[in-house]
Amino acid sequence: MSPVQQPEEDISLRIQELAGNLKIRDVMTRHVFAVTRTCTMRDVQTIMKNNAISGIPVVDSNHVVGMVSVHDIMSAFEQDWMADAVADHMTTGVRTLSEEQPLSFAMSAFSKFPYRRFPVVNRKNELVGMVTLRNINVALIQELSRQLATMETEGGRVTPPASSDSCIFYRTYRLARYDFESGGKASAELREQLRVRGVAPKTIRRAAVACYELEINIIAHSHGGTLTLYIDRDCVRITANDFGPGIPDVEQAMTEGYSTANDWIRSQGFGAGMGLPNTKRLSDEFAIQSGVDMGTMIKSIVNLNTSEELSDESK
Ligand SMILES: Nc1ncnc2c1ncn2[C@@H]1O[C@H](COP(=O)(O)OP(=O)(O)OP(=O)(O)O)[C@@H](O)[C@H]1O
Ligand SMILES: [Mg+2]
Structure with missing residues (x-):
């Protein structure tokens, strides 16, 4: 299968995505x-x-x-x-x-x-x-030019980053502050992508819930950002990246029950303080980086083809 194209991608989304992928x-x-x-x-x-x-x-x-x-x-x-x-x-x-x-x-x-x-x-x-x-x-212009050249040679198809020859799905979603209506789009698409590939329901649930928690956190707690899904043969990589305000105490934020959600966010049904600890528990690999006033980047990897999946499939 070839990487899935993203016809509606625009330049600013590309820049946000690059800003999350480059160090x-x-x-x-x-x-x-x-x-x-x-x-x-x-x-x-x-x-x-x-x-x-x-x-x-x-x-x-x-x-x-x-x-x-x-x-x-x-x-x-x-x-x-x-x-x-x-x-x-x-x-x-x-x-x-x-x-x-x-x-x-x-x-x-x-x-x-x-x-x-x-x-x-x-x-x-x-x-x-x-x-x-x-x-x-300079770095952004160079990288965008490189991608443009690749798109031209590949008939407009958007490609995932280099080093991803086994990629089967790749997409970035923009998420705006308090736009709860957009929350869930990425996780729904992830669910569907994994389902058509025959991934075990338990693994699909783990990946989709991790993805959903990260989507909602960008919407509820950040100034806005992007969520990138990357599926290859072995795993799903979910990267949430936002432009602030950052998390002052990451350890505290990772504690079950800790939440700074305001009344309005709570009225939307969120704010139990379980999203981050759950995402970590559901992930095979989990990493969080946050800088006050700078932003937050969270990566969650859920492995496919695990023994859990094989045993599910044999049912
Ligand atoms: N992207 C983010 N930017 C800034 N702060 C964040 C971000 N993600 C999480 N936080 C902080 O970490 C806290 C804990 O996040 P967590 O997802 O565990 O709980 P919650 O979002 O408050 O509630 P729940 O996920 O259960 O609805 C949040 O209340 C918020 O203070
Ligand atoms: Mg949350």
Whole structure:
């Protein structure tokens, strides 16, 4: 079977989907200039001028402790601080992004904060790159052009990401805040796709319920986002991706019975605080990443052809 096409896809949906699939590490600049606290403002100015950059992170043992911008250099120039150490004039409390976060987190960060670049750190909190709006735009344009070229050669068929030769169904759904009427479309389609493939009812239920919970969470708790379904021969992958507001305490959100649903959401029949713990329980693999003010990305994988399925099928 070939991947199912999505004729109604539009460009902004494609961008949202890409923003969920690409990681910050895929677009960041890896060659980063950084200075230590004892460098002077003049040293920084020289580095900026020679390399045409407008902001430099200040590091201590490769951990970001501040930023110096062109604006800081201009102030230093006016105040006669050019011989001072950067530690005296840098901006502290710098917001960093993690290289493993989806690109959508970086896009949210740029729309919410007045910064023109963010340092990117690895799991050990060490500086590994910088990301600017330009990086993001270039990456999105390149990827969209690549997809367009593929669509042209494949007669308009939308293809799933590279590395998915066994994909049999691939679709992204846009979900708007409080649009409960759209909730359930993805899970209904998933149910049907699995049914026609002869997947065992128990497995269909697990995947469809996980999908539904993630759909509703985007609608009820986020500013809006996308849900991508990807079915291959071995498993169903469900990816929910939104642009904020993020979950401040993921462990708490994963606790049974914890909910921040307001009265209106409760009046729609939701808010028992069971969606996330249930989704995790129903999934063979489950991962959640969330950044306050940036967004939430949740992945659920339900395996097909498991012993559960085989035993169901033999009934
Ligand atoms: N995409 C999201 N964005 C922001 N917050 C979220 C998101 N998904 C879940 N949350 C937070 O996690 C809490 C727990 O989510 P969960 O799905 O378990 O329960 P619920 O949606 O409140 O209720 P239920 O799913 O039982 O109807 C939510 O109340 C909300 O605070
Ligand atoms: Mg929920």
